[in-house]
Amino acid sequence: MDDEKSYSVDKIAPQPTIRRIPSYLRILYEYQAEGNQWISATDIAERLSLKPIQVRKDMSFTGITGKPKKGFLIQDLITSIRNFLGWTRASDAVIVGTGALGSALLGYKSFSHQGLNIVAAFDKDPDRVGKTIRGMKVLSMEELPELVSRMHVRIGIITVPSEAAQEVADVLVSAGIEGIWNFSPTKLKTPSSVVVQKEDLCSGLAVLSVKMGARHSNGEDGRD
């Protein structure tokens, strides 16, 4: 997931910090829904089993500092995080590939709270075009350029098999997409004006494995 020029964002904040921030946002919404106005770094840390110092450090990258003894005003913190992530308004996205993974992403409820608004789904398989998946009608690839351009869609999500990924990326780029979220293992060739984020589910598996290995070799619990 981090293998495409990951050093770029490190100028803004360390990647583990950026990766943790959506979970902070989730906790803030929960806390707010429970009727709270204030939250402390310790509260957040407890809910996520992190160290408070880690939470404070992460928060500092979003440009907010808490008040002694009170913590953060939840609404300010939400605004600050959403500004940091550029999630002040939802980014429209299209998804290409409506197989198992594409369908799963179409149904992923968290996206709508987190700045992503999937406006259309495309597939080149004639058997899938016209079908409705999770309330969304699957469109043909031929309809992609016009829709992306008309709706000013910024993000393309690629969930096609590896061998089809480059072709899809080319279509998305020609259509004017600014960012590609690539779930295929293919390393895409794109112009430098397009941001590519590669998602590799095996990354999480690697972290799990190393944690389990560490627990075994240390006789520790591998979580601390």
Next chain:
Amino acid sequence: MDDEKSYSVDKIAPQPTIRRIPSYLRILYEYQAEGNQWISATDIAERLSLKPIQVRKDMSFTGITGKPKKGFLIQDLITSIRNFLGWTRASDAVIVGTGALGSALLGYKSFSHQGLNIVAAFDKDPDRVGKTIRGMKVLSMEELPELVSRMHVRIGIITVPSEAAQEVADVLVSAGIEGIWNFSPTKLKTPSSVVVQKEDLCSGLAVLSVKMGARHSNGEDGRD
């Protein structure tokens, strides 16, 4: 994805390093399949659009050092990486929840190359039990404890809705699972002997958003 005591693995290697390693392994298999015996950090870096120094640094955590002018013997590097990740033999896993995401993971081909062997799928929905998804028969939750214990399954993958995740985690823990890969947004309560890796798809989205924002505000391409 990194929000569960992520500082623990940092003693072994930085998390971004661990997260990049599966993509290295993929490149190594590709290179080997093309008939090569040696690979340089520069070769790997080029295929993944990383800096060679980053690749060398990452590799050093796996305990291998290249030969000047020749690079790494591919087979040695594969062995070294697999040892580092504990992927010397595949870990057996069960998956609980056969909705869209569970089905997608059942069909994720990369897992078999990467140390994960999904041996069974479970669901509590009677409409799903007995059906075959991607060649695997869905079993009822009642069958889980006996199967996990008999097959010494080490990893449980949770792809159930948020509200059911804790109950599933409890069943997995009682059955003797050592590691949980949690795809639900729920923060699980588990004994300290069980390693939990939380997977949050919004983490990758956050990195994409920050990269796109950086490109805009700097007038740069956001990838360098």
